[in-house]
Amino acid sequence: MRTSALWASRWFVLAWSLAVLIPCPASELEWIVISEDGLGFEGLESGTSFSPWGFNYDHDRDGRLLEDYWQQDWPLVESAFREMKALGANTVRIHLQxxxxxxxxxxxxxxxxxQLERVVMLAEETELYIDLTGLGCYHKQDVPAWYDPLSEPQRWKAQAVFWEAVAKACASSSAIFCYDLMNEPVVAGGDKPREDWLGPAFGGKHFVQYVAIDRQARERSAVAKEWIDLLVAAIRKHDARHLITVGLVPWSLDRPGMTSGFAPAAVTQSLDFIAVHLYPEAGKLEEALETLQGFADVGKPVVIEELFPLKCSAAELGEFIDRSRGPATGWIGFYWGTSLEELRSAKTLPAAMTLAWLELFQAKRAAILGEE
Incomplete structure (x- = not known):
């Protein structure tokens, strides 16, 4: 009996040691596809409904873009992904310059x-899907000197090279939820050419970018569709599986007033779903919901790819999220690397707004993801 007990003890120690020394592989994320009804998302194998619920991780607390620190401060990226997961996210939107x-x-x-492949591996490990947005020129000083002098066809060709390279690097990973061709693209209107490819700065960053600065008497939506189709084809050379979208401003709808040229009904045929950026205004939730419905009327899944209590209270944003369920099937806010504890101790308005958002995010998670 003593011998048996001794061997059992030794086997236990050996098994424990192996468990410590040989890490278990992260569970593979299920591939996400368009649902059978064409209006949402689901897991390929399980058929389980999937709603993107997460954060734009577009910069850190100091305003640095991801590529500014993702090599020398890699532990910061790791901790951010783990914090977003702990907050209840299933999706992270990253922005590539x-x-x-x-x-x-x-x-x-x-x-x-x-380094991008390293981020994708981190997403697999933390079980977070990536909304991968490309072609960013957020910091004007980082725009290559050779880029802006290119003609429109040359610029589009360079953009296609970017997407071919990214798609080739990411094609095999189920952690990629989607490719977002560009953040808030615009086709210039009017008959006078623009001199700058970037829109006005907001908070020191240029989030709006023009894909054409000279309309040349062309229909704006035709230009937008041609640009989308070109980049989708570039991605599909190396990746036939992942979903593709583009991040649209709310004034993309074909309505009187300012428009982007990216009218969703006219330009999104080759896209898998529609991504819209909506920041509801206080006392104007009906207007925001009407705008959202305009995108949903196209008949494809709609993800609200950016939202935040920037122009309304957290309570109003919570009401908007509740009432947007149906037209929308995904919601992505913001996380900038500051924990709830740090936000609670800070005494600034931006910290209070971010804290209110993160607390709302946690409070809404169960209902959005059907876990109540």
Whole structure:
């Protein structure tokens, strides 16, 4: 009996040691596809409904863009992903800067692609899906000197090279929820050409970018569709599986007043779903819901890819989220690397707004994801 007990003890110690020394592989994320009814998302194998619920991780607390610190401060990226997961997210939207990924019009940076693959592996490990947005020129000083002088066809070709390289690097990972071609693209209107490819700065960053600065008597939506179709084709050369969208401003709808040229009914045929950025205003929730319905009327899944209590209270944003369920099937807010504890101790208005958002995010999670 003593011998048996001794061997049993030794086997237990050996098994425990192996468990510690040989880490268990992270569970593989299920591929996400368009649901059978064409209006939402589901897991490919299980058929379980999927609603993107998460954060834009577009910069850190100091305003640095991801590529500014993702090598020297890699532990910061790791901790941010784990914090977003702990807050209840299932999706993280990252923003890739064109200038950080391209050596020249025809050549992508190998080092940047390798670091992107590292982020994708982190997403797999933390079980977070990635909304991968590309072609960013948020910091004007980082735009390559050779980029803006390119003609429109040359610029589009360089953008296609970017997306071919990114798609090739990410094609095999089920952690990629989607590729977002560009954040808030616009086709210039009027007959006078623009001089700048970027829209006005907001908070020191240029979030709006023009895909055409000279309309040349063309129909704006035709230009937008041609640009989308070109980049979708570039991605599909290497990746036939992942979903593709583009991040649209709310004034993309074909209505009187300012428009982007990206009227969703006219330009989204080759996209898998529609992504819209909506910031409801205080006392104007009906207007925001009407705008959302305009995108939903196209008949494809709609993800609200950006929202935040920027122009309304957290309570009103919560009401908007509740009432947007149906037209929308996904909601992505913001996380900038500051924990709830730090936000609670800070005594600033931005900290209070962010804290209110994160608390709302946690409170709504169960209902949105059907876990109540």
């Amino acid at each position: 064109f200038g950080k990924f391209m050596e020249g019009p025809n050549t992508a940076r190998t080092q940047a692609l390798e």
